[in-house]
Amino acid sequence: MQLYFMGIAYRKKVDDDTELALWKIEENAEELYQQLQLDEEEQSYLQKLSNSKRYLHWLGTRVLLRKMLNTEEYIDCRADEHGKPYLTSIPYHISFSHSFDYAAVMISKNKPVGIDIERVDQKVERIVKKFLRPDELAFIQPKHRIMQLYICWCAKEAIYKCYGRKEVSFLNHIYLDAFDYHKAGVFHATIKNEMVNLNFEVAYFQFNEYMIGYAKEA
Incomplete structure (x- = not known):
């Protein structure tokens, strides 16, 4: 279901x-503040951060x-010691992202989430x-290469944020299952290292010229 406000x-x-939402930043800093x-x-x-793009994103x-x-x-x-944002008095898990003119937020009552x-x-x-490792590059379809690469990047970023620990390498610890390119879809991924072995469900979709990926533990 998609809702607009x-x-x-x-x-x-x-x-x-x-749920998740996107905000197109058309206001100036004072209007947001x-x-x-x-x-x-x-x-x-x-x-x-004053007078920077990061200021508007924040x-x-x-x-x-x-x-x-x-x-x-x-x-x-x-933010905790790993930089993961959290709410001290409201029972929601949260995740933030931003790119150029958009801010993105994901919230969940029951489990950690990540969005990019x-x-x-x-x-x-x-x-x-x-x-991306060679086995992951192998399932990238030439016709949709750039879009599929962005799906992979957003997926790994969202998983990284969902897990919320710094000692995770996109290349060496986050494993994406093979998937075919569509404008929106769902696939699975795993974090594996000497400390953890966790499964994630990743979803993605295109929004105008942007790619959005989000993740939660499977």
Whole structure:
């Protein structure tokens, strides 16, 4: 099911406890800032980002989170030692992403989630061997190579965020099952290293010139 609200470019209910949304950042920083309640630590952090794209992205994800949770109360959103965001007093798992003019947020009541949004560009070819192994490159279809590479990148990024630990290599620890290219789809993946062996369900879809991937433990 896809839902649309003022200010939200796209909203999807993944299941009864999980949803994601995209916010197209058309406001200036002051307009976004006025929609938030921030404590001193957050305000201090924002001063370091002032006048940068990261500043708008940070504000955009927090505004979108507030809309999705449908609250006017202060939201205490922190990051753990691995940089994974979490809410201190609201029982939701969360994940943030952003790319150019869009912010993306995913929330779930029952399990960790991860989301990634990327604007599709030929530049992905430069880093292919840094995140895909030969067995994964083998299932990339030449006709849809760039789009499928972005699906793989978004999938690994979403899995990385879902797992939430820094000691994971895209190339060496995240394994994608083979899949054929479609404009939207679902496939499975695994994190394997000396510490963990976890299975994930990954879904993806195209939105205009962007690719979105999201993941949760299977």
